[in-house]
Amino acid sequence: MQVSEKSSASRKICVFLFDKFSVYCLANAVEPFRAANTIARRQLYVWEHVSLDGGTVTSSSGLPVDTRSWAEAMPTGDFLFVMPSYDYTQYAGARMQRVLRAARGRFTTLVGMDTGAWLMASAGLLDGRQATIHWDELSLFAETFPEVDVVEDRVVAGRDTCTCGGASTTFELTLELIKQQHGALFALEVSANFMHGDAFERQDPRLRLTADSLVRSAAALMRRTLETPLTIAELAARLNIDQRSLEDHFRQEVGMTPLGVYKAIRLREARRLVELTRLSIAEISERCGYRNSSAMTRAYRLEFGQPPRAHRH
Template sequence: MQFWCLDMQNLENFSEPRSIHVLLFDEFSNHCLANAIEPFRAANTIARRKLYVWEHFSIPGGKVTSSSGLPVETRPMTVAARGGDYLFIMPSYGYGELSNPKMSQSLRAARRRYATLVGMDTGAWLLAKAGLLDGRSATIHWDEYTPFLEAFPEVNAVEDRFVIEDGLATCGGASTTFELMLELIRREHSPTFALEIAALFMHGDKLDMYDPLQRWSADALVRSATALMRRNLEQPLSIPELARQLRSDQRTLEKRFQEKVKSTPLSIYRGIRLREARRQVELTTLSIAEIAERCGYRNTSAMIRAFRQEFGHPPGSYRRTS
């Protein structure tokens, strides 16, 4: 019950969806684009409502082609005069040619219209050239870190995977884009909500047990535990067995869950199983008994009681109204 209700309380604060405008340039990374948008698509799917909406823009509008040849139709930035919640700035290889006075002027104007500007991949270079990162911490794709450090001494360049400051965020590339999006979602909703999105993409699916830093990282341990839970629904693992497979101990595992998501591994596991049950109730014609078994309930009545407690209706009536 706790796993879902924590998120529902946060979702109630969103009367209108957050608006995301993605500013693309030729030679952009479609890997970066997918990692920027898919977490928000997943957030909408899990929440059963539009928490986020997005549109693709370019300076002139029209077709923009990624570095791998993927074409994307965009709208001209002139139609985005009202701004929005987020502007994702996504250049890649051509950032040098884009670093011109006209681009800087456009980004300074956008700073007044958007709550948050996000420089992805080499986007931090354009933000810095516009003077928007002066006195701020920022990061960039690590291949460009040293030139960035030398070109903008007024920026506190750091080798972090992503950096979030008031109204500005930067990250270093495709995988770090995904992590930044999860962090934005975590801050707007809850750690458990972001954790479920991460698990949906199998983020943190494997924990490198031979890397002592990663082994004892709370983020890595919680993500890996959640991924392991998702892979073991029909035959749920006990929490001691879960900890053993992660080469941790139960006390450490439970402490890390409290630190990161303010919940217990058992509660998170239960929530994952019940939402898988809900998905099967909505999307399949399987009997309730078979769904219960597939989600680790040997007693169908126990699953029905837990389902009603979690979602407010028993699975049968939920199926009829969904």
Template sequence: MQRQIAILLFPNFSNLCLANAVEPLRAANTLSRKPLYKWQFLGLEGGPVLSSSGLPVTPEMTVSDLAHADYLFVMPSYGHRDFTRAAHLRRLRAAAGRCGALVGLDTGSLVLAAAGLMDGYRATSHWDVLTEFEESYPEVSVVQHRFVIDRDRLSCGGATTTMELMLELIAQHHGPMLSLDVGALFMHGERPGAGPHLPGVAGDRVVRAAAALMRRHLEQPLPIPEIARRLGLSQRGLEQRCQKAARRSPQSIYGAIRLAEAHRLVQETRLSVAEIAGRVGYADASAMTRGFRREFGHAPRALRAPQPAQSLTL
């Protein structure tokens, strides 16, 4: 199922917020080798929209032209109060009726609230405007969280929290392993070996830290007890966190990471299967091939087109 994302850009939107919304979707498509997400840009009116740093983006259509989307991302930043005029809010309410879920990024939740579209929901926003949000819209349950998902209303506090929200959406849609892979592509998560404070953080961050360690030790895999020790956890503690966050054991996560790297090497290099097996920590090619077939449904060589025969010219 391909999900349709409409991104409504307001003048002075944040480049970083936009990138953190779109790049995880692009990465999910790339890593899964499937068009999981499709997105389009909207404006309040025709013509380019300038970001806060002057980057112009030319939307494909106006918000009034939008026929349908699974998610409507609302992305203002500075000057959000300028976009709560009655005409803008009417167009926003009309578009919201043609969309499945509404997402307020940065100060977007305040604009949605001004349109009456957040009443009865929990929401957050940038910490600079949380007091204003709470005082101006008492019908909304404002919370000081980095992001909030409340049924068909989503919100987050700014550019970096947009990445966190997108990773959570990808996990809900396509499983925690793809979300972990997307996060790793952007070096998102705890620094490996960050020390004994890690047991106090949320479980998904611990799993991302464990996965980062695993990716750094493919050719000579670390024992699971050693990974747990480096993260300041017991082996049982790591296993519990992995089960809760990813519904897989640490061994299963490690195996999936190694096989994903094997898949990449098969597709992108001309290394032999035996060489690839060694690079991802398998003692022999047969063992890797069996795991590869279980994970992907085919043998490594099935990904490689046969090379054309070379004629010998005398």
């Protein structure tokens, strides 16, 4: 996957942990960025773990994570991920408020994950802004911070503050950040590493509430039909949507046609097989739905700037 030149510098992430944090939330916050680095073959993102006082921070399930203290690390960067989960109100004191207010000037974007929005709101960082929190705490959050525009959304992604409603929505938020920085097609490739979207294709279409979920469903189906590609009409029929609507959703979300995305997915699988296996080019062509190796080689050269054999060497 090609990554835009404007995003060539590594983005710095600081993960701010608290005792009883959710391991699920932490993994969903970091793993998509690790996958992005792997796919791009360079370090698009770097991250560190900090806590207020440093040392070992233990998750709600007992997993220990070594951290640097906030004062020692003096972190700065692109994103600060504020990640408490349980007992979060005990951290919302004057010291934490001072730390987060200072962080406002040291990070481009502050991100409240799970119950992190509570700490951000207590520091006045969400006043006059839309925000969400874990839905178990939504009513109390709205009552406690009337100056915050609390919404029942899974993710609220603003210019310099973001919030999400829990561990699973953390994954959606990190994908959205990757999408904003590196494009929708790259974010689709990252999500494919985690089979994200596969469940949507099997859902009742009435449950697909967004164009984004429909595109992920279509991309998941594309990945499962590489060897014998479907026509776009067949793809739309499998997804219980008309072809024109499917094409409109792809233009809206990815800026490409479904056919263009299908081709990109097939070629990226071809590149993966070229790099990681000793399969012949003919066999790779067949696995990726090309009628012969010459056709795939032409498409491969146009996409990646060199033929598969040269790439393998």
